[in-house]
Amino acid sequence: MDFELNEDQRILQKSARDFLKKECPKDLVRNLADTDPGHSTELWQKIAALGWMGLLVPENYDGIGWSFVEQAVLLEEMGYALCPAPFISTTILGAQTLLMSGNEDQKRGILPNIVAGDLILTMALTESDGGCEPSALNLMAVREGDKWVLNGIKLFVPDALTADYILCVARTGDNSSPEKGLTIFLVKTKTKGVNIAPLKTISKDKQYEINFNNVCLKPENIIGPVAGAWPAINAIINMAGLARAAETVGVMRAVLEMTVAYAKERVQFGRPIGSFQAIQHYLADMWVDILGARSLVMKAAWKLATGRPSDKATGMAKIMVGKAGRKTTTTGHRIFGAISFTMEHDLHLYHRRSLANDPTLGNSDFHYEQIAAGLEL
Amino acid sequence: MNLDFTREELDFRQEVEEFTRRELPPNWDNQIVFWPGGYGTIPIFETEFQEVAKEFSLKLSGKGWARLAWPEKYGGEASVMKAAIVGNVLSYNRAPAGGVASSIVAPSLILVASEELKKEFLPKIADGRAGFWLAYSEPNAGSDLAALKTTAVEDGDDYIINGQKIWSSGAHVTEYAWALVRTDPDAPAHKSATLIIIPNNASGVTIKPIVNICDIHSFNEVFFDDVRVPKKYVVGEVNQGFYNVMLALQFERLTIGSGSFRRVLDELIQYARENVRNGRPLSENNQVRRALVDMAIEIEIFENFYWQSVCMLEKGKVPEIEASALKLVFTELSVKLANTAVDILGPYGLLDKDSTRAPFGGRVGIGYLDSISGPIGAGTSEIQKSILATRGLGLPRQ
Numbered sequence: 001m002d003f004e005l006n007e008d009q010r011i012l013q014k015s016a017r018d019f020l021k022k023e024c025p026k027d028l029v030r031n032l033a034d035t036d037p038g039h040s041t042e043l044w045q046k047i048a049a050l051g052w053m054g055l056l057v058p059e060n061y062d063g064i065g066w067s068f069v070e071q072a073v074l075l076e077e078m079g080y081a082l083c084p085a086p087f088i089s090t091t092i093l094g095a096q097t098l099l100m101s102g103n104e105d106q107k108r109g110i111l112p113n114i115v116a117g118d119l120i121l122t123m124a125l126t127e128s129d130g131g132c133e134p135s136a137l138n139l140m141a142v143r144e145g146d147k148w149v150l151n152g153i154k155l156f157v158p159d160a161l162t163a164d165y166i167l168c169v170a171r172t173g174d175n176s177s178p179e180k181g182l183t184i185f186l187v188k189t190k191t192k193g194v195n196i197a198p199l200k201t202i203s204k205d206k207q208y209e210i211n212f213n214n215v216c217l218k219p220e221n222i223i224g225p226v227a228g229a230w231p232a233i234n235a236i237i238n239m240a241g242l243a244r245a246a247e248t249v250g251v252m253r254a255v256l257e258m259t260v261a262y263a264k265e266r267v268q269f270g271r272p273i274g275s276f277q278a279i280q281h282y283l284a285d286m287w288v289d290i291l292g293a294r295s296l297v298m299k300a301a302w303k304l305a306t307g308r309p310s311d312k313a314t315g316m317a318k319i320m321v322g323k324a325g326r327k328t329t330t331t332g333h334r335i336f337g338a339i340s341f342t343m344e345h346d347l348h349l350y351h352r353r354s355l356a357n358d359p360t361l362g363n364s365d366f367h368y369e370q371i372a373a374g375l376e377l
Numbered sequence: 378m379n380l381d382f383t384r385e386e387l388d389f390r391q392e393v394e395e396f397t398r399r400e401l402p403p404n405w406d407n408q409i410v411f412w413p414g415g416y417g418t419i420p421i422f423e424t425e426f427q428e429v430a431k432e433f434s435l436k437l438s439g440k441g442w443a444r445l446a447w448p449e450k451y452g453g454e455a456s457v458m459k460a461a462i463v464g465n466v467l468s469y470n471r472a473p474a475g476g477v478a479s480s481i482v483a484p485s486l487i488l489v490a491s492e493e494l495k496k497e498f499l500p501k502i503a504d505g506r507a508g509f510w511l512a513y514s515e516p517n518a519g520s521d522l523a524a525l526k527t528t529a530v531e532d533g534d535d536y537i538i539n540g541q542k543i544w545s546s547g548a549h550v551t552e553y554a555w556a557l558v559r560t561d562p563d564a565p566a567h568k569s570a571t572l573i574i575i576p577n578n579a580s581g582v583t584i585k586p587i588v589n590i591c592d593i594h595s596f597n598e599v600f601f602d603d604v605r606v607p608k609k610y611v612v613g614e615v616n617q618g619f620y621n622v623m624l625a626l627q628f629e630r631l632t633i634g635s636g637s638f639r640r641v642l643d644e645l646i647q648y649a650r651e652n653v654r655n656g657r658p659l660s661e662n663n664q665v666r667r668a669l670v671d672m673a674i675e676i677e678i679f680e681n682f683y684w685q686s687v688c689m690l691e692k693g694k695v696p697e698i699e700a701s702a703l704k705l706v707f708t709e710l711s712v713k714l715a716n717t718a719v720d721i722l723g724p725y726g727l728l729d730k731d732s733t734r735a736p737f738g739g740r741v742g743i744g745y746l747d748s749i750s751g752p753i754g755a756g757t758s759e760i761q762k763s764i765l766a767t768r769g770l771g772l773p774r775q
Contacts, residue, residue: 001386260770371674377646
């Protein structure tokens with residue numbers, strides 16, 4: 001048994017940290033937060049050049065073929081830097097879905113372009129009830145001759161405006177149970193009838209509403225089995241949820257670092273506030289939460305990496321980190337005091353990111369039920 | 378990163394599991410509480426379980442499993458991992474095993490004591506003939522251990538010891554005190570104390586019972602009146618006591634009944650499936666499901682911390698900060714688990730050990746009370762947080 005990262009993983013960690021420190025400064029994060037689509041093409045290309053988009057993609061599709069452990073290491077650094085990029089959307093929601101369910105032509109056609117940084121993907125999953133349980137997914141795709149026609153509204157679709165392709169989960173029949181009858185369609189964002197509108201969020205992440213209005217697709221746009229996509233969708237929700245959790249661990253680490261530094265500097269009553277036990281114990285709690293959060297994320301990542309059953313582990317990471325991320329940033333505000341209640345101060349950027357990562361891609365209901373089932377409750 | 382046990386470790390676990398099931402007396406589990414993370418219901422500290430405990434320890438020693446973590450030179454296998462597996466399995470089964478002697482005293486002796494002391498005590502500890510209690514706390518030296526007042530004054534080849542210790546778990550059922558005493562009243566606190574072994578049967582040692590909140594006699598107050606102890610019983614160097622106690626702490630943190638948490642979770646899940654309230658199984662009640670999932674998550678974190686510390690020790694590293702985090706997490710978890718159990722059981726959670734209607738033989742009610750002790754004993758949660766903040770995060774001391 002060994003909890004430590006190996007040499008390659010440590011090198012990846014360090015190089016990602018160094019790169020992001022230089023290429024993803026806070027003013028870039030700030031400036032992009034208020035734009036649509038909210039990321040920098042230049043930064044995206046540099047990331048692609050480092051091979052990050054292909055980290056999880058096998059070598060025969062031009063990727064590196066590493067595992068989710070390395071992906072989690074990388075995501076923690078991206079979270080630490082608040083890196084604004086459609087990275088999880090593209091590498092997990094997009095590339096992993098294709099890898100899991102796509103046919104050879106689809107994989108060959110798209111994956112190398114993702115790796116090269118030329119294509120951005122996302123997935124349209126959630127609808128009006130806000131969840132991602134099978135019963136919540138009801139956008140209809142109807143077969144008309146040799147075409148499929150999609151009609152309906154998807155909500156909370158991440159990075160849709162910048163995406164080249166959207167993987168849209170639609171219901172194609174077989175209503176014997178909610179899990180059945182779901183199919184994934186690969187939709188070019190520019191297809192006629194696809195209308196994208198931003199959802200303005202307090203978390204300032206890039207989420208959109210998509211109205212599919214008589215969108216006509218060919219059978220070759222179907223990824224995976226018709227009316228049999230739920231197992232893949234479920235796996236993707238877990239992977240993407242874990243990816244978000246990994247990112248939040250980085251956010252938490254950054255918040256702890258900046259708050260500790262402030263507590264050592266800030267003097268009240270003639271001494272640094274970090275010498276007061278009330279403050280020390282807050283910070284100790286934050287630290288223990290981070291260690292716990294990381295341990296859950298890495299365990300789930302390792303289970304995914306080694307092909308073990310992992311739904312329970314990813315759910316545990318997503319639930320715990322979601323709560324701990326918010327708690328950590330909130331405690332950060334307490335320690336920084338009024339200055340952190342301003343737009344000028346950086347802390348809100350971290351708080352917003354930890355918030356953005358919590359209720360999306362498997363909210364806590366979804367994961368609680370999944371774990372409860374795993375515990376045979 | 379590899380979070381699997383090896384084939385060999387899994388086989389070993391299986392062997393320990395079979396041994397434990399075979400050797401524990403029938404009906405054992407109904408007699409004892411052993412709440413995870415509490416200090417007041419540990420059966421080896423109770424008089425009435427001594428016979429079973431000694432017999433079980435002897436069988437354990439026969440297997441060589443009481444000294445797995447010790448170096449080969451002293452009859453061990455130098456495997457913290459195997460020792461942790463034994464501890465994990467035994468505590469899942471709430472077996473009467475472990476204790477201060479094999480888990481704290483022996484490794485500390487091996488690290489700092491004279492060869493003479495090692496020769497005298499290690500064999501006795503290995504086969505359970507020498508039990509120890511930790512004589513650290515005093516009435517006015519709890520969290521502020523440096524304020525301890527028990528003195529040891531040189532007299533020829535002996536020390537004369539005077540003072541009082543308190544919260545002395547198991548002093549009444551063991552043979553020796555592992556005592557921290559002041560040897561230099563003029564030196565700065567951290568260079569003024571010495572670790573010394575005091576036989577319970579020495580003249581001038583008086584042990585008085587204290588009954589804990591669970592109505593169990595687990596700890597004591599102990600008085601030393603002109604107790605004469607030979608100098609050879611000094612452990613490590615004179616006036617290095619605080620350092621040596623810290624050294625011992627890293628071992629103590631691993632003797633925490635790591636398996637006992639999951640056992641309670643498993644039992645609560647089973648209880649929720651088998652018991653109906655308001656017309657449906659508790660397991661279908663959303664509050665209950667959530668509460669149990671929350672516990673499963675926290676137990677998972679605790680186990681990650683535990684095995685991570687085991688791996689560090691296995692590699693020869695000292696888990697100092699990790700040990701503090703582990704102590705903090707498992708005792709706070711003890712409280713949460715007790716509260717969750719009481720919430721799920723409702724009025725049944727209040728039933729005492731002797732009630733025939735009490736689920737789990739009253740373990741939950743007594744355990745709830747016992748869980749109060751976890752965050753207080755062996756360095757309070759607040760002390761652990763201060764250690765994490767100052768030594769771990771580098772925040773200024775007051």
